[in-house]
Structures are given as structure tokens and as C-alpha cells.
Amino acid sequence: MYEVEYQQARSVADAATLLAKTGGKALAGGQSLIAAMKLRLAQPGTLVDLSGIAELQGIRREGDAIVIGAMTRHADIASSAEVKRAVPALAALAEGIGDRQVRNMGTIGGSIANNDPAADWPAALVALGATVVTGKRRIVAGDFFKGMYETALADDEIITAVSFPVPKKAAYAKFPNPASRFALVGVFVAQLPDGSVRVAVTGAAPAVFRASGIEAALARSFTAEAARAVAVDASRLNADLHASAAYRAHLVSVMASRAVAACG
Amino acid sequence: MGANETGIIGQSVKRKEDARFLTGAGQYTDDVTLQNQTHAYFLRSPHAHAKIRAIDTSKARAAPGVIAVYTGADLEGVNGLPCGWLITSVDGTPMNEPPHPVLAKGKVRYVGDHVAMVVAETRSQAKDAAELIEVDYDVLPAVVNPVDALKPGAPQIHDEAPGNRCYTWSLGDKAAVDAAFAKAAHVTRLDLVNNRLIPNAIEPRAAVASYNRAEDAYTLYVTSQNPHVERLLMTAFVLGLPEHKVRVIAPDVGGGFGSKIYLYAEETAMVWASKRVNRPIKWAAERSESFVSDAHGRDHVTHAELALDKDGKFLAMRVQTTAAMGAYLSTFASCIPTILYATLLAGQYTTPAIHCEVTAAFTNTAPVDAYRGAGRPEATYVVERIVREAGVETGIAQDEIRRRNFIRSFPYQTPVALMYDIGDYDQTLAGATELADVKGFAARKAEAAKRGKLRGLGYASYIEACGLAPSNVAGALGARAGLFEAGQVRVHPTGSVTVFTGSHSHGQGHETTFAQIVAGRLGIPVDNVDIVHGDTGRVLFGMGTYGSRSLAVGGTAIVKALDKVVAKGKKIAAHLLEAAEADIEFEDGKFTVAGTDRSKTFAEIALTAYVPHNYPLDKLEPGLDETAFYDPTNFTYPAGTHICEVEVDPDTGVVQVVNFSACDDFGNIINPMIVEGQVHGGLAQGIGQALLENCVYDADSGQLLTGSYMDYAMPRADDLPSFKVTTRVTPCTHNPLGAKGCGEAGAIGSPAALMNAVLDALAPLGVRHLDMPASPHRVWQAIQSAKAAA
Numbered sequence A: 001m002y003e004v005e006y007q008q009a010r011s012v013a014d015a016a017t018l019l020a021k022t023g024g025k026a027l028a029g030g031q032s033l034i035a036a037m038k039l040r041l042a043q044p045g046t047l048v049d050l051s052g053i054a055e056l057q058g059i060r061r062e063g064d065a066i067v068i069g070a071m072t073r074h075a076d077i078a079s080s081a082e083v084k085r086a087v088p089a090l091a092a093l094a095e096g097i098g099d100r101q102v103r104n105m106g107t108i109g110g111s112i113a114n115n116d117p118a119a120d121w122p123a124a125l126v127a128l129g130a131t132v133v134t135g136k137r138r139i140v141a142g143d144f145f146k147g148m149y150e151t152a153l154a155d156d157e158i159i160t161a162v163s164f165p166v167p168k169k170a171a172y173a174k175f176p177n178p179a180s181r182f183a184l185v186g187v188f189v190a191q192l193p194d195g196s197v198r199v200a201v202t203g204a205a206p207a208v209f210r211a212s213g214i215e216a217a218l219a220r221s222f223t224a225e226a227a228r229a230v231a232v233d234a235s236r237l238n239a240d241l242h243a244s245a246a247y248r249a250h251l252v253s254v255m256a257s258r259a260v261a262a263c264g
Numbered sequence B: 001m002g003a004n005e006t007g008i009i010g011q012s013v014k015r016k017e018d019a020r021f022l023t024g025a026g027q028y029t030d031d032v033t034l035q036n037q038t039h040a041y042f043l044r045s046p047h048a049h050a051k052i053r054a055i056d057t058s059k060a061r062a063a064p065g066v067i068a069v070y071t072g073a074d075l076e077g078v079n080g081l082p083c084g085w086l087i088t089s090v091d092g093t094p095m096n097e098p099p100h101p102v103l104a105k106g107k108v109r110y111v112g113d114h115v116a117m118v119v120a121e122t123r124s125q126a127k128d129a130a131e132l133i134e135v136d137y138d139v140l141p142a143v144v145n146p147v148d149a150l151k152p153g154a155p156q157i158h159d160e161a162p163g164n165r166c167y168t169w170s171l172g173d174k175a176a177v178d179a180a181f182a183k184a185a186h187v188t189r190l191d192l193v194n195n196r197l198i199p200n201a202i203e204p205r206a207a208v209a210s211y212n213r214a215e216d217a218y219t220l221y222v223t224s225q226n227p228h229v230e231r232l233l234m235t236a237f238v239l240g241l242p243e244h245k246v247r248v249i250a251p252d253v254g255g256g257f258g259s260k261i262y263l264y265a266e267e268t269a270m271v272w273a274s275k276r277v278n279r280p281i282k283w284a285a286e287r288s289e290s291f292v293s294d295a296h297g298r299d300h301v302t303h304a305e306l307a308l309d310k311d312g313k314f315l316a317m318r319v320q321t322t323a324a325m326g327a328y329l330s331t332f333a334s335c336i337p338t339i340l341y342a343t344l345l346a347g348q349y350t351t352p353a354i355h356c357e358v359t360a361a362f363t364n365t366a367p368v369d370a371y372r373g374a375g376r377p378e379a380t381y382v383v384e385r386i387v388r389e390a391g392v393e394t395g396i397a398q399d400e401i402r403r404r405n406f407i408r409s410f411p412y413q414t415p416v417a418l419m420y421d422i423g424d425y426d427q428t429l430a431g432a433t434e435l436a437d438v439k440g441f442a443a444r445k446a447e448a449a450k451r452g453k454l455r456g457l458g459y460a461s462y463i464e465a466c467g468l469a470p471s472n473v474a475g476a477l478g479a480r481a482g483l484f485e486a487g488q489v490r491v492h493p494t495g496s497v498t499v500f501t502g503s504h505s506h507g508q509g510h511e512t513t514f515a516q517i518v519a520g521r522l523g524i525p526v527d528n529v530d531i532v533h534g535d536t537g538r539v540l541f542g543m544g545t546y547g548s549r550s551l552a553v554g555g556t557a558i559v560k561a562l563d564k565v566v567a568k569g570k571k572i573a574a575h576l577l578e579a580a581e582a583d584i585e586f587e588d589g590k591f592t593v594a595g596t597d598r599s600k601t602f603a604e605i606a607l608t609a610y611v612p613h614n615y616p617l618d619k620l621e622p623g624l625d626e627t628a629f630y631d632p633t634n635f636t637y638p639a640g641t642h643i644c645e646v647e648v649d650p651d652t653g654v655v656q657v658v659n660f661s662a663c664d665d666f667g668n669i670i671n672p673m674i675v676e677g678q679v680h681g682g683l684a685q686g687i688g689q690a691l692l693e694n695c696v697y698d699a700d701s702g703q704l705l706t707g708s709y710m711d712y713a714m715p716r717a718d719d720l721p722s723f724k725v726t727t728r729v730t731p732c733t734h735n736p737l738g739a740k741g742c743g744e745a746g747a748i749g750s751p752a753a754l755m756n757a758v759l760d761a762l763a764p765l766g767v768r769h770l771d772m773p774a775s776p777h778r779v780w781q782a783i784q785s786a787k788a789a790a
């Protein structure tokens, strides 16, 4: 580490002011940011801690949606009775993130702001058609995730909550990277209230994307076999030490079929 | 062992050291804080291979808090780091030993090579300043694979090692092997890669060096498995300091697995600099530094051939191995793929003729040296993979082909230099077969098939040579050090005991096991015995802990010292009891005149030794403090069979280890719980190698691609099944404990057992070969290739 200024924000407006004034970075659970600072990949002069802001906390039902405050920890989402009742797939996804320590510190807001290409939450947001609420505006998930580690957020813009419409059915199937246990491929399948099917894939490409071929197949027949039969195009997928693009493409249909099976 | 030594021996006494470890009271090197201490940071090479045109440290020197900045040019008069084992090539020439500078001189040869040392008031100041050092590099092409390094036209790493060759060495009778192959009914051939591993001890390397002007002496706290060896190498070979002016302390050490045997550049530079800055200097590696700069393990590429007769008896084996040394020769690098590898190629079998040729190559990578098992896992992997293959090719069952070739008469002289003293391989194979419920395997396999999964069973019957080593044998083979051990038993006036051992505990539980030996022999409570290790200022000498040698060699030195304590005690007792010395018996803590009830307790004798009022002062010195050195007459030969059962998901390539059974013969066992713990840890590491771990350097840039846990896959608890382990005992014939050693066995047998199981599971799909690790991606690819070929 190196020396850094630490500021505690009292409200979203306060945090925005501090960020604008100092050019610093928001600190949520620190699970990505602090690690990046230790490696000196990120070197903010000031950290603006969001953990004391009451309005960023909590999980609530608002009509046909589950709204999760940006500073809600993965562990709290995993154990939330409200989430388990409305969208059990979200609780299961949260339970599959990292290890206990990471889940106790890491937040949904931090995860989506970071937009790691292998993070789990982006798949859920895109498949469920969630809305990201910030101090300034509401952004639909499809417009929020831009590219690798890139989002629609402005520098001093703070995520306050994520609103998930409650689906008919949903499930997430994750194939973990054997080393990091982030998603080598993660597929979130959702059948929305209007009957449409959305399939969002994380880990496989530079950013989360919708698998339109699988969506079309599942619209015709919402079965594991239908998902499994789709050959996914490997040409734009990641290839690295842990998986070739072809293997990732294969895993997308395997994990999609497993998610469909888990939808019940 | 005599009747008086039973009781506490063989009991699972709870580890004495655990109270401090579990309550956070362990004292590790990074816990040491000396007054007025400064901090070091090492600037490391970002390139795998580059000429250093110039280094400008002026900005760093002017940075806040900086006390000094040193580069290779400052270390005039400091020698390079030595290699402790001379290997002689087939053509009679000594191995090529290029200099291993403490700080780079003129060139860097791997990513992580140490270029400069910054000493500052704080860690972050040192690190900040290091970023200001300007190094003008002329980047050169790099080579990271040992086979590529030996090809004509490969980048030349050292002028002193043409073609990047360190040596080409061989063992065994080539003519006899050729003759046997000529008349073989069947020949099995196999190409294998033994994957490079990063040790990943939980405690990164660390050191605190200080210089005392009043005494003109140095003290070094360091994460070491062998502080006396560290001191000897550092003073005599590198810094030219008087040995008695340097005290090396290896306090609690959080795991070594070999990686903390070696003399490293960091602590050497720090000792040197501590006098110049005249203040203590501390350094602790960050995890990223451990990845790039700890000595790595394995990294072999091997071609092997096994000749069999028509009945499946092994006639001969031929092995050619290319072994990576990395960029420089680490302390014991040269002997690992030779002396500790080729000598084990007989395995548990009567193969009458074996020939092995090893070429060691320099590569632009971190140095490679001993890692848990050191050479013996590599040998076992070759032998047990090719034995499986031979069984498959000849249609002989896996247990049967092993049984047909087991050695059954001892002592047994192998064709590769070793003399096995004792063993019972049928017994350990039978024990493992039972544990693994081999009988029920077919039913389990059928059940798995219904779920779309493939089950496989894999065997590995391993042997290792431990208890390093008879010094004269080691010397004849090129060792530049002895391999004995020292022990001292100091009896205090009240009868409690402090033992000083040259072995070092960094997870092995010596403080308990050794105390049990002493308590059992002297008939006193375990709590009355303390074990001191890891300090050249308190322990007379020691060769340290590696190669599963601590109990067999270090423990025996203690037994020899105990013999002397008892012998002297008898003399004192004879005087007090007015009996002949020959009539005194010692049992259960009492010296008794044979056939009478006249006796003195051990505590009474101890008190008399220190309060010698009624004492044969004319014949006997007062005091009760005895020392022994023990040099073994042979290696010890732990052996056993591991059976692994896996389930493969053919859809994803995921391998799950569903059962792992190990039946080991470690000779006599002092503390079964500690032994079981050692086996569990070893199995986890071996399974880690076979299933998950893989150190990868980029072939072009030489960058370490697996430089963090994001990419280097360590085994986690949920990757492992609940192990089934048991032991059988044939006591070692040449040490008084009858002990063989258990520290490495787990890591030696398990990789081959696991890979054989995976290959067995995949056989129905036509997969014939797979290299470690059996990652989902590799398994899936192997399935695809087999499908494409079908």
C-alpha cells in the first residue's frame, strides 16, 4: 500500500461532493479496490467511504421489484428472506461469490461499478432487465455495462440501488475458474413476467452479453435440451490460460442448460 | 525399542506447539521488530532477459526516508550464491556453474531477478523510492521451456553455459538395458511433462538483519529450514565473514516445502548492508514477490520406455529427462533431478536394468530446486504412469502387474545405486485395496454412468529415499556438505530437560514428537521436555529439515545423546547405590540395582549431577548434558500404495476426486496423529499438482502468467475428499527408532494415482494421454481430440 487520504461520506450528496472535489474514488467493500491499490494498479489520492451512508443500505420489495441498496453486502443478499422468496436465484448467486470474507465485505454496488468481466452480478442484472439507480438517474442494465471494467457511470456518480423486476423463473449456473473461482462462464437464465426469455453470460467475453441464439431456442422450448443444442459462436469469446474460446462457447450452452434445469 | 520406551511412544499426544499457534502467539520473522529498524525493498527485473545498460539511483536516493540504495556494482568483494552439489557430466566435465550474483550484474535473467535494494525508514518509503530507480534495459529474447532452451539458436542465458546446458548426467548400465530391450516381448513408451510448481508456503519469505558494532557480530532472523546451513553458505562462500560472528535464527516458520532451504539473495544482501547502514534492516516478501522469486519445483520433460517379457515381468527401463534449472543454480538445484530422481526409478519393482540420462537446462525463469518430495515425486510419476500404461497395453490388471514385479527379498540392491533395507509392498498394496473398497468399484462406476459420469481408479505404488543421508555416499555423489544431524540433551538439576536439535520445525510438530522420544526414554512427563531448534546461537550445529529426515536422522541424534545421558546416569546411580555399574538397570524413570528394590529416580540422579556432594568426582565430571552427532548408514525407504478414485463430468471436463486411500509404511511411528496430518498435507499438495497447480511463463515474453491466486490454482478443502489413510510397519533396520520418515510421501504417490485414475475414467472415450494438471479445460480438450480421432 501507499499513503492515501480517507474520508467518510454522510450522504450520497456528500459523497458526490467529496469525489468531485478530491478526484478520489468511492470505497465500498474494498474487495476489488484495495487489492488493486496494493498492486498499485489503482492509485487514488483519496478514498471516500460509502459504508456510513444509511440510504445505500437495505433490501426492500417495491411492487413488482426487489430493490437492493448499493452498499448491501453479498452475504446479506444471500441470506435475505425477502430475496429468497422473490428471486431465489439472486440469493444463490450471492452465495456463490468468492469466500465468506469476501461476501461479508463486498457489495452489489461495488461489484457492478467495477464491472469485472468475470463478475457474477452483471449477468443477473442483464438477464432480469434490472435498473441501476444512481444519485443522478436511472440506467437500464443493458446500457449500464459498457465493456471490460467500463460502465455508464460518470466519475462522481454514485450507485444508490439496483431494482430487479421479479421474474417468473430464474436461475444462475456458474462454472468457476479453478484458480480465482470467479466465473469462467456464468449464465443467468430468466423467464420474465411477459413470458420472454433472457439469457445473460458473464466470464466468457470482455463484458456481459446476451446469448441471443439460446434466448431464441428457449423462447420456442424452455427446456435444458433446447439450450444445450445451441452452438455458441466462439469468435468473440475470451481465450486465456484457463480456457480456449471454443471451450468457453461450449460451456455457455452447458451452463445455460443447467440453469434452465435449475429453473424447475 | 526396549520395553521402557513404550508408553508415550506411539501415542497421539496433542501438539505442544499448537497452543501458541492457535492463539496467535507464534513468533514469526515478520513479528521481530528491532530498535531503530529500517526496511528494505528489492527492485526486481520486469524482463525475463535483458542487458542492463545503466542504473540511475539518484532520484531514489533523494526520496523521502531513504537511507541507502545498493546495486550489483556496490557489492564488490561479495561472491555469488553457491550451489551445494557438484554434478559431473557423462563426459567427465563438471557441471557449468555460472555466477549467481546477489544483485544483478550486467544482466537480468528472469522476471523477479533482484536488481537493487532500497533501505528506508518505512516499507512504503522503500517501495516508493524503488519506483524512482531508472534502469536502462536492452531487452533480449527469452526462453522459458527447458527443451526449447537446449535447441540450437536458443537465446544464450549465461556465457559460462554454452547452449544453456548445465550438465548431461546418467546413471545405470546402458548396455544391459539395450540388451534387455532387444529381447523384450513388449515395450511401452511414454512422454510426460512434470509441471512446474510454485511452493506457496503460507508465510512469505522474510528476514531481519542487524549488526552489533560492540561485538562486530551479525544477527539474522530468517525464514529458513536450516539456519546452520544458511550461515555456513553465507559466511564461508559469499560474504567472507567469520562463521562465529554471525548468528542465524529461524524462529517460527510458516511452511517451507523446500523453498526455505536455500540461501537467497535478499537476506544475504541485508546482512551485508546492515553493517553499512549500521541499523537493523527488515524485509518481508509480498505474496507477488513469493510467486516470482521463491525457488520453484519440478519442471521436467521426460521420455520413458519399459521393456516387459511375455508374462508382464519388467526387464528394463530407459528414461531421458530434460530438467529446468531456471536462470541460476539454486542451493541444491543440481542434485534434485539426478541424485534424488534417477536413483528412485526402480520403484518397488525388480526391474533388473535401468538407465537414465538427465540434461539440465538453464531457462529465463525463477530458479528450480527441491519442492516437497524433490525428485522422488518426479520419479514415481514416471514409473507409476508407465506401469499403468504397460498394464493397459498387456491386459494385465493394475494390481496384478504391480504384484508380479514387487521386490520381496531384502536387503535389495537396485540397478540405480540404492540398497533398500526393508519393506513389504504386498502388505501396503493389500491395505490400500481394502481401504479403497476396490471390490465395490464396478458397482460405483455403473451407478455413476447412470448419472452420465465416468469413474476411474488409479494406483501408485511409490517408494522414496529419505533420511538424507550417509555423508560419505553423498560426498561421493558430489555433495559439498555432510548430511548428519546433531542433538543435545541438557538435563537440568531438577530433572526437566531441554533438547537442542539441528532439525527445524516449520509445521512438522517436532516440539511434540521429539519430546515424546525423550519422555519415553527417560520416563518423565512430556511437559518436562522442551525442544529448542532454529538458532545457531543456541543449537550447536544442524543440517536442518528436508527430505523427511528429521525423525530418522535428527531424532536418532537425540536418541544417541539420550544413550549417553542414561550411561552417565548409571555411573552416578552405581555410586549412590554402592553397586557395580553393570548391575544398574534403567526403566520407567528409575535406576535400579538389578534384582533388588534399591533404586534412584531420574530426578535424584539429575540433582546429584549438579550438586555433587556424594559423587565420584575423581572418575566423573559433574553435570548432565550430552551431545551426539549421527550420520546415517543408509537412506530410509518409506513406501506404500495410493489408490485414487475420480469421477469425470464428460460435459465439462471437471474431475472430482471422490475417494483417496493411502496405505503407507513409514516404519515405527511416534505420534500417529502428526503422521496422519503430514500425510493429509502431502496428499493435498500432490492432488494440487495433478488437478490444479501449474506455473506458466509466457513463451515469448517470459512473463509469469500465473503470478497470483487469480491464475495459480491452489487446492482448497472442497477440492479434496475425506482421505482414508492407514499404515503398515516394517521398521527401518539401521536406526534405533526404526523410523523412515513421512513428510513427503503424500505428495509423492498421489499425482500418479490421480492421473492414472483420470486416464482410467477417460479410457472408454479413447483418451490415451494427459499431462498434469487435469484441469477441466485440458480434460475437455483431450475428450474432443479423442472424438475427432475416432
Ligand SMILES: Cc1cc2nc3c(=O)[nH]c(=O)nc-3n(C[C@H](O)[C@H](O)[C@H](O)COP(=O)(O)OP(=O)(O)OC[C@H]3O[C@@H](n4cnc5c(N)ncnc54)[C@H](O)[C@@H]3O)c2cc1C
Pocket: A025, A026, A027, A028, A029, A030, A031, A032, A033, A034, A035, A050, A070, A071, A096, A097, A098, A099, A102, A105, A106, A107, A108, A109, A110, A111, A113, A114, A116, A118, A119, A120, A121, A153, A157, A158, A159, A160, A180, A181, A182, A183
Ligand atoms: C478473493 C476474492 C474472490 C472474489 N470472487 C468473486 C466472485 O466469485 N464473483 C464475483 O462477482 N466477484 C468476486 N469478487 C469480487 C467481489 O465481489 C467484490 O466485492 C466486488 O467486485 C467489488 O465490491 P466492493 O464492494 O468490494 O467494491 P470496492 O472494491 O470497494 O470498489 C470497487 C469499485 O467500485 C467503485 N464503487 C464502489 N461502490 C460504488 C458505488 N456505490 N457507486 C459507484 N462506484 C462505486 C469503487 O470506487 C471501485 O472503483 C472476489 C473478490 C475477492 C477479493
